[in-house]
Amino acid sequence: MEWITDYFQFLAERYPDILKYTVEHLLMSIGSVVLGIVIAIPLGIYLSKTEKKLVNSFAFTIVNVFQTIPTIALLAIMIPFLGIGLKPAMTALFLYSLLPLLRNTYTGIKSVDPKIIEAARGMGYNSLQQLFRVELPLAFPYIISGIRVTTVYIISWTTLAAVIGAGGLGGLILSGLGFNSKPLIFTGTIMAIVIAVLADHLIGRVEKRLSYK
């Protein structure tokens, strides 16, 4: 049982660092997801509306390609362009967040029953009113579940950002590797898990509160 007391002692000594890394981690992942939302949701709406098939497949292909690049490789590729640190890390994470957000927004809007759209049009909704009062509320369950999934895995992938010097809980794990310190590795991992689970739970509650069913 000694290791428990040892571990608590470790926590007591290192908690400012742990806190700092955790906050970094949180900001980085939430920042990337928010950036993703700002770009991907409007883009998804546009793609679901556009008649141009070419634009559509082009956009999805590009986003798909980003998705297939291995995380560590994408981070490495960023270095020649953006150097090291926060900027390339967040860019990479942002690129990863695009696909699920885009797909879900697109599918959500496409899934709205055409009969309901016709009713809205026939009743005299203009296109913006139709989008905001009918389509987006009906597509919301898809969109929010896209946000939920994306947030959870971006939080987990953010641990890799430390590799290119962006900090975050990955930093704890990396230094744990360097010093062969199990508590460091353990703490970094646990914190990442806790944040992900909490985020999942929180967004789940929003989903339940705001979805119509």
Added chain:
Amino acid sequence: MIRLEGVQKVYEDGFKALKNINIEFKRGEISVLIGPSGCGKTTTMKLLNRLIEHTEGKVLIDGKDISTIDPIDLRRSIGYVIQHIGLFPHMSIKENVAAVPKLLKWDTERIEKRVTELLNMVGLDPDTYKDRRPSELSGGQQQRVGVIRALAAEPSIILMDEPFSALDPISREQLQDELVRLQKEIQKTIIFVTHDMDEAIKIADQIILMKDGEVVQQGTPVQILQNPANEFVEEFIGKERLQKYRSMPTVEEFMEKRSAIVSPDMPLPKAMKQMEEHHLDTMIVVDGYRQVKGQLSIFQMFNNNDANKLVVDVMKPVKYRVQTGTPLEDALTLMSQHDVHALPVIDKKLGCLGLITKNRMIEGMARIYSMPRKEGA
């Protein structure tokens, strides 16, 4: 009144959906567009709120070309009930009904009042239902909401696209009855699309039968049933239904002829005598050109006991009339709907032939009852 003049719809691929349509939808009437699928009935209806744009001809609402009206404004001024209900699943019943008034920026109080009024009109208790979601209602209830949603902003025109086709037969019948009842109160110009002839006969003031983008025949249900324009119409109506209507006793068989007709310049005492002789409480006033001028009832006689007065001085205008060939059943329905005791019978040239009264109807009904009962009759 809505008029379509030489309307055509040609799609980009060259498909002619509508070929030279000339029709009129009269104010305050239910006009039913009917025909096999692909005949253009839905297309014709959707021209009216510009969900589909015609390629040639004119669509006029109260004389105004609708291509000059902003489609959004146009749609907000026309009620629209779609097939499969089309309620917004994410909104409560109240929000659904309030949709168009909200778009028109009515104030909350007015919307609230209107929603309550409309829900009551179709027998849905506002306190019970207004906060529910559409998914918590039965199909019949949902479509009732669909109908009142279309009425919400008090449009004078309502388009209904096979509104009851997705319902079970019992709810469908109920809603048809309710629509007929409601129409008596609201007197809207209703354009109703269906492929169900029974539904059309039941609710229509005017039936417009279409095929391959053309109007094949139009007229009252009775006119179409009695004189189908061609084989296609006969087939579409169905032999059985035609048979049933042809064997039905019609109004002219039972109407009072000369005995119920008085001329406008007849002195009242003479008219009274004629009434007494033939045991009539209502008589029809017809001029030398066989035109109906008015009606004379026992009440007017009672109120105007004056030997110097003529029929023309006291007669009342006639609101409703029936055409020759109308089945007794339909005449009776008309009488009970409008609470009148007698209806003048008019021939094709609009000349008056006589008067059908409730008394004489008893004879006719007795004959219907003595007829061997057919299946479905």
